[in-house]
Amino acid sequence: MSKLCFFVQYLPIEGLAAFNKATAELLFGADNPVIKQGRVATLQSLSGTGSLRLAAAFIQRYFPEAKVLISSPTWGNHKNIFNDARVPWSEYRYYDPKTVGLDFEGMIADIQAAPDGSFVLLHGCAHNPTGIDPTPEQWEKIADVIQEKKHMPFFDVAYQGFASGSLDEDASSVRLFVERGLEVFVAQSYSKNLGLYAERIGAINVVCSAPEVANRVKSQLKRLARPMYSNPPIHGARIVANVVGDPVMFGEWKQEMEEMAGRIKNVRQKLYDSLSAKDKSGKDWSFILRQIGMFSYTGLNKTQSDNMTDKWHIYMTKDGRISLAGLSLAKCEYLADAIIDSFHNIS
Ligand SMILES: Cc1ncc(COP(=O)(O)O)c(C=O)c1O
Structure with a gap:
């Protein structure tokens, strides 16, 4: 195959295999059993926004009764994304103006009051716009309520490594939910942490209860991606895969x-x-x-x-x-x- 031919071909709908492997490993940790057991459905998508939008389309199609809970306040585009996908949403309390801190009681009460099986959108780290993150103890309690209510945790991870300076520390909220054996949705973006804003590189990951479920989820995500944008761009995916794959x-x-x-x-x-x-x-x-x-x-x-x-x-x-x-x-x-x-x- 000539080099030119190599550069002009499409990626598969699910994206670059080396990128998908690298991105899931960065997020969950390479040794995480969910990766070893093939329980993660990962699709390269159009940065954080596109990954969230794909997941929203998945929710709309396969969980038509579910609503999404969004923090108040949140990143401005979250509401647009769910509105456009026709997914109903409501807000949970997050910011307490009195303390300029987290309204933890309000947050827990609102997650508790939501109908069972709701999707709870959480910022994995460096909450935008407040910069206020739950403490590790608070994350445990959030996970308790989500588990008890059979909600689906849905993480938006747009700043991995950019918050604490450590990729692992910034993924600890997500990993906590995964360790509990929960099914989890995670949208990732490389705009900030690798400065790849214009390459539109990110991924949607769905941690599933079994490898067969992950295969089916991946197949359905591909069905949704195909009529939306056919397949994702290659350049950013190669950058991420090359950077992560080269120890230096x-x-x-x-x-x-x-x-x-x-x-x-x-x-x-x-x-x-x-x-x-x-x-x-x-x-x-x-x-x-x-x-x-x-x-x-x-x-x-x-x-x-x-x-x-x-x-x-x-x-x-x-x-x-x-x-x-x-x-x-x-x-x-x-x-x-x-x-x-x-x-x-x-x-
Ligand atoms: C919380 C959050 N999610 C997602 C994104 C998506 O960014 P992008 O689509 O550039 O990856 C941003 C960007 O500002 C963000 O702050």
């Missing part, structure tokens, strides 16, 4: 991710230090240190966020979310001045 490049990637996550943690610390030093009101800003990932929910409301932009020329989403990835250490003091002004002088 894999090591470099992990190191770079650790550096990126470390840089964001430093900026977080500096912002917290600046706020604490400058704000004489005694307000506790430590919630910033408890958040994780590239975003911080500042607790500023819409009017206060408008003040950040109009007066201080700081551009952020109107829900009070700032991106720490775009912040340098040198700008932390200025940002702290702007936040303090907006918080105390604007209601």
Whole structure:
């Protein structure tokens, strides 16, 4: 076969085999029994969004009675995805404005109150937009309720390795559910952690109770993918498979991710230090240190966020979310001045 012919061929509907193997192993761990037993249906799909959309189509077709529970707030596109797939959804409490932390009791109560067999959409790590993740103990309790209610956990993992700096640590929430023997849906994205935004590379993984079930699920996912986009693009898949498959490049990637996550943690610390030093009101800003990932929910409301932009020329989403990835250490003091002004002088 000539090289040219190799480059112009389509991928199979399910994507590049080497990518699918690598992505499932990164997520669950190469030694995870679910991989060894062939219980995971993995399909390369169009990044995180496309993987979520494919799973939404699967839910619509095979679980027509089920609804999806989505955190309040959540990444803006989640609602669009389920609306477009005609999957009913409702919200569970997540963010507590009083503590700028997790409304854990509210979350548990809402998951508990949902009809049995609902899909519960969870952010695997670095919750977007809040940056607030459950603690390991809270994840255990969330898993308890999901198990008790026979719900289906559905993870959106868009930041693996980018939150803590460790691929394994950031996958620990997903692995906890898998260890309990639950069936789990997981959408993955390589936009952030490998910077492959425009390659549209990600995957949908469904952990099933048995290998035969995984085969059937995979076959049905392929049936759904075929009329949507036929087959996924090859370039990003090759990048991921090559990086993960080469010990030197894999090591470099992990190191770079650790550096990126470390840089964001430093900026977080500096912002917290600046706020604490400058704000004489005694307000506790430590919630910033408890958040994780590239975003911080500042607790500023819409009017206060408008003040950040109009007066201080700081551009952020109107829900009070700032991106720490775009912040340098040198700008932390200025940002702290702007936040303090907006918080105390604007209601
Ligand atoms: C929570 C979450 N899920 C999914 C995505 C999907 O991103 P992409 O489609 O680029 O992989 C994002 C991107 O911002 C996100 O924040």
